Amino acid sequence: MIKREHYLNQIIDLIDKDIIKILTGVRRSGKSVLLQQVVNHLKNNGIKEENIIFIDLESPDFLSYSTINDLNEYIKSKSNKTDKYYLFFDEIQRIEGWQRLVNAYFSLDNFDVYVTGSNSKLLSGEFATYLTGRYINIKIFPFSFVEYLEYNKDSNLSEKELFMEYLTFGGFPASFELNNKIQYLKDLFDSIVFNDIIKRFDIKNVDLLIRLTHFLVSNIGQLVSANSIVKYLKKDRINVSVNTVYNYISYLEEACLIYKVKREDLIGKKILNHLEKYYVVDLGFRESILKKDLDIGQSLENIVYFELLRRGYEVNIGKYNTKEIDFICRKGSEKIYIQVTYILANEEIHKREFDPLLKVNDNYPKYVLSLDDFDMSYMGVKHLNIINFLTGNEI
Numbered sequence: 001m002i003k004r005e006h007y008l009n010q011i012i013d014l015i016d017k018d019i020i021k022i023l024t025g026v027r028r029s030g031k032s033v034l035l036q037q038v039v040n041h042l043k044n045n046g047i048k049e050e051n052i053i054f055i056d057l058e059s060p061d062f063l064s065y066s067t068i069n070d071l072n073e074y075i076k077s078k079s080n081k082t083d084k085y086y087l088f089f090d091e092i093q094r095i096e097g098w099q100r101l102v103n104a105y106f107s108l109d110n111f112d113v114y115v116t117g118s119n120s121k122l123l124s125g126e127f128a129t130y131l132t133g134r135y136i137n138i139k140i141f142p143f144s145f146v147e148y149l150e151y152n153k154d155s156n157l158s159e160k161e162l163f164m165e166y167l168t169f170g171g172f173p174a175s176f177e178l179n180n181k182i183q184y185l186k187d188l189f190d191s192i193v194f195n196d197i198i199k200r201f202d203i204k205n206v207d208l209l210i211r212l213t214h215f216l217v218s219n220i221g222q223l224v225s226a227n228s229i230v231k232y233l234k235k236d237r238i239n240v241s242v243n244t245v246y247n248y249i250s251y252l253e254e255a256c257l258i259y260k261v262k263r264e265d266l267i268g269k270k271i272l273n274h275l276e277k278y279y280v281v282d283l284g285f286r287e288s289i290l291k292k293d294l295d296i297g298q299s300l301e302n303i304v305y306f307e308l309l310r311r312g313y314e315v316n317i318g319k320y321n322t323k324e325i326d327f328i329c330r331k332g333s334e335k336i337y338i339q340v341t342y343i344l345a346n347e348e349i350h351k352r353e354f355d356p357l358l359k360v361n362d363n364y365p366k367y368v369l370s371l372d373d374f375d376m377s378y379m380g381v382k383h384l385n386i387i388n389f390l391t392g393n394e395i
Contacts, residue, residue, distance in 0.1 A: 001037075002143075002147060002150055002151050002173075004034060004037070004147060006144070006310065007023075007034055007138060010138055012041055014136065018134075019135060020113045020114075020135040021135075021138070022115045022116070022138070023115070023117075024118070024119065024138075024139055024140065025139055025256055026192065026256035026281045027196070027256075028174055029142045031118075033173075034116075035054070035116060042086055047086065051083060051084060051086060052088070053078050053086070054090070055088060055089050055090065056090040057090060058091045058094070059090075066095070067095065067097075068095060072101060075105065079110075082110065083110060084111075084112070087105055088114045089102065089115045089116070091116060102115060116140075118192075118255070118256060119255070139309065141281065141282075141310060142170060142171035142281065142282045143173055144310055145163065145166050145387075145390040147171070148162065148166045151173070152176075160387065167283060168284075169181045169283075170284025170287070172184075172284055185284040185288035186288040189288060189289055193209070193210070193255070196254070196255035197252065200251075203248075208240060209248055212229065212245065212249070213289075214289060215229060215232060215233075216258055217290060219278070220278060220279050220299075221298045221326075222277065223275045223277060224278065225276070226245040226246050227242060229245050230242055257281055258281070259281065259306075260278055261277045261315060263277075264318055264328055266360060279302045280302060283299050283302055283303065286302075296342050297340070300370075300371070301340040303390070304340050307389070307390055308327060311395070312331050313329040315328070315330075318356075323355065323356035325356050325360070326338055326340050327339075336366070336395060337360060337366040338368075339356065339357060340369045340370070341370045342371060343371055344376050350376070353370075354368060358379060365382065366381045369383075369384050369389050370383070372385060
């Protein structure tokens, strides 16, 4: 089992802090394993097993627990009012009204509370309203390339060969030892779509949802709008409203399958709402559901986007007059600009990638990332190999 130090250290630093620790992310991204690693850390530091209450709501042991009252009775049977307890809820979104239960135990001085859920809107509505400032959300993604390298540290493959595997099959840890990775990823995708979208939102037009998903996954990193999607579907004689498209996209976002990135006008200093880009949470899904030759440039852009999120950046797309900048990344007072491309094969591509950055008249760092092995930095714009970016710490 690989220790996911990046996330584990964040959680360990919060142990016994007066704040609810909430881990959100797509199913099978490793949230449950992280909770178990936190439990192991507690045990290794002297916490007795009877003071750790772990409720896995997808385990057979808890299939009969359907209400917060059921869970409350279980917790009461495992605890008293004086000892210190560490309370873990795994996949909490299954229980209606879970917010009240979590809040009730958080309010007790002798409980330290940890929660996971496979829903990006887990923290919306009532829960966020009366817990403002009292929880921290740690977003969990499938394995990064560095974690993938760590898992494959005894492999005979080169770093570049492992990268091409990662680019194809992604970072879901349960797929790593399987011969038929594609089938596992397809089944996982179908399970997420059925349980977290179709079943939850009572979707009737399943074919429309699947077509929309395929469209977005086929066009990662491309500017799209709800209107353009409606026009695309009409070519296949599918009539759908813009509102329906927006609703279905929001369901995909809530299931943590698709991430929307807004555009920012660098001159007008405002967010533009009519065109966005979308990225898929793991490239293994792209390979498993599309089954065709894929644009490697789009896949590289997808990898870079999620690596930036892992590193704590807030990411937008940049618009400068008629030019587009792939990513504007902010972290506190820090800001950087990034372009991503496959290779800088000729002067035309070099100009296309570097010119938008050169036109931005400020002193923040600017980067072009590609798979080229040699440094092609130009006029203050730094060029980095994408593998070196993923394994290094310059950005």
